[in-house]
Amino acid sequence: MASDHTFQAPTGTRDFYPTDLNRLRYVTEAWRRTSIVHGFDQIDGPTFEHLDLYTVKSGEGIVSELFSFERAGGEKTYALRPEFTPTLARMYAARANALPRPTRWFCTPSFFRAERPQRGRLREFTQWNCDILGDDSVQADAELIACAVESLRALGLSPEHVKVRISHRGAVEQMLTKRGVEPERHAEYFGLLDKVGKISNDAFIEAARKLGMDAPEAVKLLATMAQTTRYEAPTTQVMLHQETPGAPAEYFRALFAALDQLDASEWCVLNLGIVRGLAYYTGMVFEIHEANGAERAIAGGGRYDRLIELFGGPPTPAVGFGMGDVVLSLVLQDRGLMPTDDQIADRLGLRPDAMIFSNGTPEADALVPRVAAALRREGLHARRSAKSTRNVGKLLQDAAKARARFAVIVESDTLATIKDLASGRQEQVPIGEVPPWLRRL
RNA sequence: GUGGCUGUAGCUCAGUUGGUUAGAGCACCGGGUUGUGAUCCCGGGGGUCGCGGGUUCGAGUCCCGUCAGCCACCCCA
Numbered sequence: 001m002a003s004d005h006t007f008q009a010p011t012g013t014r015d016f017y018p019t020d021l022n023r024l025r026y027v028t029e030a031w032r033r034t035s036i037v038h039g040f041d042q043i044d045g046p047t048f049e050h051l052d053l054y055t056v057k058s059g060e061g062i063v064s065e066l067f068s069f070e071r072a073g074g075e076k077t078y079a080l081r082p083e084f085t086p087t088l089a090r091m092y093a094a095r096a097n098a099l100p101r102p103t104r105w106f107c108t109p110s111f112f113r114a115e116r117p118q119r120g121r122l123r124e125f126t127q128w129n130c131d132i133l134g135d136d137s138v139q140a141d142a143e144l145i146a147c148a149v150e151s152l153r154a155l156g157l158s159p160e161h162v163k164v165r166i167s168h169r170g171a172v173e174q175m176l177t178k179r180g181v182e183p184e185r186h187a188e189y190f191g192l193l194d195k196v197g198k199i200s201n202d203a204f205i206e207a208a209r210k211l212g213m214d215a216p217e218a219v220k221l222l223a224t225m226a227q228t229t230r231y232e233a234p235t236t237q238v239m240l241h242q243e244t245p246g247a248p249a250e251y252f253r254a255l256f257a258a259l260d261q262l263d264a265s266e267w268c269v270l271n272l273g274i275v276r277g278l279a280y281y282t283g284m285v286f287e288i289h290e291a292n293g294a295e296r297a298i299a300g301g302g303r304y305d306r307l308i309e310l311f312g313g314p315p316t317p318a319v320g321f322g323m324g325d326v327v328l329s330l331v332l333q334d335r336g337l338m339p340t341d342d343q344i345a346d347r348l349g350l351r352p353d354a355m356i357f358s359n360g361t362p363e364a365d366a367l368v369p370r371v372a373a374a375l376r377r378e379g380l381h382a383r384r385s386a387k388s389t390r391n392v393g394k395l396l397q398d399a400a401k402a403r404a405r406f407a408v409i410v411e412s413d414t415l416a417t418i419k420d421l422a423s424g425r426q427e428q429v430p431i432g433e434v435p436p437w438l439r440r441l
Numbered sequence: 442g443u444g445g446c447u448g449u450a451g452c453u454c455a456g457u458u459g460g461u462u463a464g465a466g467c468a469c470c471g472g473g474u475u476g477u478g479a480u481c482c483c484g485g486g487g488g489u490c491g492c493g494g495g496u497u498c499g500a501g502u503c504c505c506g507u508c509a510g511c512c513a514c515c516c517c518a
Contacts, residue, residue: 008491008509058518064442065516083518111518116442118512278518296517322518359476389471396478409476421478 012115012123019341024126026344027155027325027332028108031128034151035106038143040130043105045087051077053086057280057310067112080112083322084129085304086311092133093313102135120296120327130301131320133308138251141284141303142258144319148288148299149264151323156337159266159291162298165228166255166286167274169302171248175224175272178243179217193275196225225273231256236270243272255284280304284319290331298331299323342403353380354438355399356408360390364410371410371434378435382408396421405441408434 009015016024035042051068068079081087084107092099108128117123130147132140145164152162176189192207199207201222208218224243229236231252240249252270259265276285285302289295301321308316332338345351356372358364368384375382385398392409399407400421409417416434419426429437 011509054518062518065518085518113517115516116514117510118514121517276518277516280518300518387470390476391472392476393478394471395476398478400478407478417477419477424478426477 010123012117014122014124019344022341022344022348022350023329023338024325025348026339027328028126028128029348030154031106031108031151031323034147034154035128035130038104038130038147038150040104040106040147042107043088043091044107044109045084045091046081047109048078048080049087049090051079053090054079054082057086057307065114067114081109082111082113084109084111084127085131085307085320088129088131088320089308089311089313092308092316093311096308096313096316099134101133102140103133104131105133106130120330122326126325128323128325129320131318133318134316135319136305136317138254139258141319142255142262142264144301144321145259145268145286146262146264148301148321148323149267152267152288152298155328155332157331157335161291161335161337162267162288162331163228163291164264164268164286164288165271165274166252166268166284167270167272168244168248168251168284169275169281170251170283171244172272172275174244174246174248175221179213179221181211181213185211187279190275190279191277193225193273194277196222196273225271228269228271228273231265231268231270239272240270251284276300276302280307280310282306286321288323290334294334295330296327298327345403351381352383352402352404354382354406354408355385355395355402355404356382356410357385357387357395357399358410359392361412363413367410367413367431371408371416371431374435375408375438378439380435380438406438408438 014020032042051063051066054062054066062082063079066079066082068077070077088105092103092105106129108126110124110126112124115121115123128151130144132144145166149164172190172193173183173186176186177183181189188211192204192211195207196204201219204222205215205218208221209215213221224239227235227239229239240252244252256265256268256270259268274285274287276287281302282305283303286300287297288299289297299321301319303317303319305315305317308314308318329338339347354375356368356375358368372382372384383402383404385395387395387398389395396407396419404421407417407419407421409419410431411417411428412431414431415428416431417426417428418434418437
């Protein structure tokens with residue numbers, strides 16, 4: 001029965017046709033390989049959780065940003081996962097005593113947020129999460145950042161394309177304390193600091209004045225937060241000496257030394273303007289941006305040493321980041337670094353090994369399925385042309401379009417022609433020899 | 442939740458001051474008589490002009506509403 005209306009995909013979601021899914025896989029496979037070689041184990045959790053899991057950390061205000069629901073007749077309220085950290089914390093807390101220290105986990109699932117879609121932001125997206133739990137060392141911070149950097153390098157990006165902007169909650173708090181802001185009011189200031197760049201300088205100075213900071217200090221604070229420089233730069237050193245002497249400055253020294261050893265320091269800059277709106281970060285925080293400031297943040301993360309406790313686990317230091325597919329793909333496209341569909345298919349190992357068709361005689365026609373089955377049992381990617389034509393030229397064209405390595409033309413019940421579509425060379429082989437012949441290549 | 446811009450074939454787009462059965466390129470399917478691939482020639486399928494209402498003798502075209510997409514704001518885990 002034909003429907004009297006058409007259906008559309010829900011707002012902010014995407015249909016992934018083969019080439020679309022291949023492009024997504026190109027990115028997620030880079031994430032996966034990078035994670036694995038950096039010693040992370042892949043995990044996953046439910047696509048939906050109890051709503052409470054998200055309100056614990058973020059408050060009731062988060063509910064409007066979630067897709068939440070109840071079963072018909074049910075009493076529990078669920079929500080599609082908007083992020084992974086609560087699930088991660090729950091999973092870690094449940095087995096904390098049995099897990100190695102440190103534990104390194106990653107995942108690349110999809111997430112759901114009930115926001116109005118816009119450039120770089122959709123309602124369903126894929127996000128890579130990497131976390132190191134049970135390790136409070138500066139080396140762990142550096143390894144985590146280096147892992148993110150290496151994934152970008154694997155996708156063809158370089159320090160000219162993207163920059164990791166690194167800050168530290170403790171350093172920013174020290175700047176505030178130095179200006180006479182009591183610790184109880186730091187949270188208010190973080191909210192304000194997060195708006196720098198979005199509101200005018202005058203608006204910032206006015207807002208700071210209302211929070212009790214006089215204009216000259218607010219101006220200096222703005223200047224410090226705007227500074228985005230290499231760690232070795234003299235201006236960086238002067239800033240650290242003046243603004244965050246002692247422990248924070250020493251932390252940055254150790255972090256950048258560790259990043260340097262991991263060959264990642266070229267990608268990194270110090271920017272105390274990165275505060276991130278989230279309340280749960282306790283130490284280093286970072287964001288990865290396109291170098292010219294185009295697009296939204298590619299990735300964000302930091303240290304959250306209190307969060308596992310909040311979800312019922314033992315006190316556990318942790319550091320992690322998330323990187324979404326939407327912005328990253330836009331940056332790759334902007335920079336001309338997204339390979340062609342054919343290149344991606346090659347890299348993902350999707351090229352057919354053989355396209356099989358017959359010379360048009362009834363006995364050859366009957367053998368085509370058998371040859372295909374024999375090749376497939378050998379683990380070869382064998383396709384049959386769906387063309388109804390007997391025109392061998394057309395069939396070869398079809399094989400070339402499918403980017404098959406070889407065309408196999410069944411000639412009789414004893415003989416087949418194998419044509420190498422790259423070189424154009426061809427030879428006749430006994431039909432039983434086709435699978436081993438192709439397998440050798 | 443607020444605002445701006447845009448909706449014609451799978452894709453990119455034509456379509457005259459409102460006027461006959463809405464077109465092109467690409468893509469897709471087939472043919473080019475006895476078997477060799479990216480060119481070429483011929484043919485074919487595919488569109489409730491996003492949807493609904495209004496004005497009009499007549500609407501793809503004008504008006505209103507609505508839905509969707511894009512972009513920005515809010516927010517951004």
